[in-house]
Structures are given as C-alpha cells and as structure tokens.
Amino acid sequence: MKAVVFAYHNVGVRCLKVLLARGVEIALVVTHEDNPQETIWFESVSALCQEHGIPTVTPADPASPELLAQVTALQPDFIFSFYYRHMLPVALLALAGHGAYNMHGSLLPKYRGRVPINWAVLHGESETGATLHEMAAKPDAGAIVAQTAVPILPDDTAYEVFGKVVVAAEQTLWNVLPAMLAGKTPKLPNDISQGSYFGGRKPEDGRIDWSKPAQQVYNLHRAVAPPYPGAWTVIKDTTFVIGNARLSANLPEKAVADLPTGLAVVDNRIVGVCGDGRTLLINELLANGQSVSPAALQNILL
Structure with a gap:
C-alpha cells in the first residue's frame, strides 16, 4: 500500500x-x-x-x-x-x-x-x-x-x-x-x-484576569505554560509570565485577606491572588525571559 x-x-x-x-x-x-x-x-x-x-x-x-x-x-x-x-x-x-x-x-x-x-x-x-x-x-x-x-x-x-x-x-x-x-x-x-x-489561540489570549476564580486562572496557566507563550500579567509596563505554579492550599486566609487581586509577595513567596480569595503559589515568575525573585517583585510592587 x-x-x-x-x-x-x-x-x-x-x-x-x-x-x-x-x-x-x-x-x-x-x-x-x-x-x-x-x-x-x-x-x-x-x-x-x-x-x-x-x-x-x-x-x-x-x-x-x-x-x-x-x-x-x-x-x-x-x-x-x-x-x-x-x-x-x-x-x-x-x-x-x-x-x-x-x-x-x-x-x-x-x-x-x-x-x-x-x-x-x-x-x-x-x-x-x-x-x-x-x-x-x-x-x-x-x-x-x-x-x-x-x-x-x-x-x-x-x-x-x-x-x-x-x-x-x-x-x-x-x-x-x-x-x-x-x-x-x-x-x-x-x-x-x-x-x-x-479556533486557534494567540499569545495575547494568555492575559490573566485576576478577578476570575483561582481554578480558572490556574487552568489558563496550565493550558499555555511554557513551552507555549505562557499566562501573563502587566505591572508598571513590565510583562510577567508565570513559568510554574500550583493552586495554593496552605496559605492562611488572613495572609491574603487584605491584598488586592493580582501578584503579591507573602512570606517571601510569590502568589497570585484571585477573585474568589484563593491563590496560586507561583514557583517561577519570568520577565524578559529571566526569573524574578520575591524580593525583586516586592520592590516593583512598592
């Protein structure tokens, strides 16, 4: 044949x-x-x-x-x-x-x-x-x-x-x-x-809406995580891409209760605060292809 x-x-x-x-x-x-x-x-x-x-x-x-x-x-x-x-x-x-x-x-x-x-x-x-x-x-x-x-x-x-x-x-x-x-x-x-x-997806479709529930944000990250373009967010004209993350189950509610939605640093860890009050624990955050430390992100957020 x-x-x-x-x-x-x-x-x-x-x-x-x-x-x-x-x-x-x-x-x-x-x-x-x-x-x-x-x-x-x-x-x-x-x-x-x-x-x-x-x-x-x-x-x-x-x-x-x-x-x-x-x-x-x-x-x-x-x-x-x-x-x-x-x-x-x-x-x-x-x-x-x-x-x-x-x-x-x-x-x-x-x-x-x-x-x-x-x-x-x-x-x-x-x-x-x-x-x-x-x-x-x-x-x-x-x-x-x-x-x-x-x-x-x-x-x-x-x-x-x-x-x-x-x-x-x-x-x-x-x-x-x-x-x-x-x-x-x-x-x-x-x-x-x-x-x-x-239909197809474009890199811009990976922009994170932090008002969404944590599971939806996490699913977006999983769907476009590297080597795909990644889920991303912008702070002060800098685009941050989530390289690796997990749904967080061990952060006390009081630790994030007063934080706005979006990226934050809690106990020297980078987290993403979502619309339902739950968080993503972000193990790798990237900017311009380079890893961003909790301390560096904290300086940007100040």
Whole structure:
C-alpha cells in the first residue's frame, strides 16, 4: 500500500514511524517550513524523512495546482494528515483510493478545530485523547476510525498532556492500521452536533484576569505554560509570565485577606491572588525571559 502523508510536529514523526513499521510505502511527505518566530520544541518531520530517504515538499498552500498534480501522479492508496496545520482541499482527498484520514488531538466530536489539547486543559477537562477519522470538507467532521483516551490530571500542563496524546496517536494508528490495509477500515459515527469547535489561540489570549476564580486562572496557566507563550500579567509596563505554579492550599486566609487581586509577595513567596480569595503559589515568575525573585517583585510592587 502506498501513502502520501501530510505531517508535522511529534505526532507527525511518531505516526510516520508507525507507517514505516507496518510496511506502508510512503511516496511523499508534505510538511511545513519551521517558523523562526516560533519556539521549536518538537521533533522534525523533515529530519526523519531525510534519514529514511523519503521525498518531502513544503508548499505554502496545499491547494496549489502543482501539489495536486504531484499527488495525482503518485496514485496513493491512502492520504494521511498527522498534525499538518492546514485543511486539505476535497479535490486532493479524492485522490486516495482507500480514503484520506486525519489524526486529531481530542476525543471527537469534542474539541474539533485548532489546538484541542490547550482548549481541553483550559476548560478543566479530566480526559482527552487522539482520534483517527476520515477527512471531509468540514474540519474534524468525518467518520471516526479509532480513538484512544488519556487522562488529564489536575496539575497537568498542556505540554504534559500533549506527550500523552502523542503516545495515544501512535497506539491508535498502530492498532487500527492492519484492518485499514486489509480494506476493513472501521467507520464509526462522528455526531458533530454533540461536540464542540474551537479556533486557534494567540499569545495575547494568555492575559490573566485576576478577578476570575483561582481554578480558572490556574487552568489558563496550565493550558499555555511554557513551552507555549505562557499566562501573563502587566505591572508598571513590565510583562510577567508565570513559568510554574500550583493552586495554593496552605496559605492562611488572613495572609491574603487584605491584598488586592493580582501578584503579591507573602512570606517571601510569590502568589497570585484571585477573585474568589484563593491563590496560586507561583514557583517561577519570568520577565524578559529571566526569573524574578520575591524580593525583586516586592520592590516593583512598592
């Protein structure tokens, strides 16, 4: 069986390795040029393809006539998309003799759309996963082939959950691929009316509203904690980013009772006072990429 694969990020790398291990011929990989303005903390699809001698292209637009002609000439049995960042045109999907399939980082139909892991953490979910599904004109709307769930623990950051989802994606593809190669691809309902759709997130979406309850502020921190841009707040024209924090359960109420919401220093510890009177214990606070000590923050707050 021959496949054309659109891939990027760790999910792209691991799922490509699954295809190779299962004996699939990968005729072409379409990937992205790394963005120099983005923190690249993940594995390289291009490097993997170079190691295995797999042809790669990096078109700016997957709907280009040149790419359509190239894939048409290859006559792939399958087209796969593994964390490729663009929707694929229907004309391209139709070229796959045995179907076109995408690996999505949620338990569909929940969290269709962009950055599903970050949204799941932001909303305090206790579970997410990876779903392989048929690609359609609408995003993440085609029939479900297989999915694997992973837990989101109370203190997990989106980065930690992403690591679990990478493994879930690998397991999902590994387990269902023999049936797909045998022409017996499962097709399960994907009722999008029972799910949810979310768009992309920008760094400015990480601004903290300290009037919110502590759990909501903590979920925002977990959802965008480094290597993502981080939850941030501004004091006297300085932007402070929370690097590491926990919901605090050991500060006496009287210690924060008279403090305004926002950053504060209590008993030589940095805390974030939230709208419900509860606090975040901030173990690492950053300004201009450098760690800020409690004493330094206290001087700024005076």
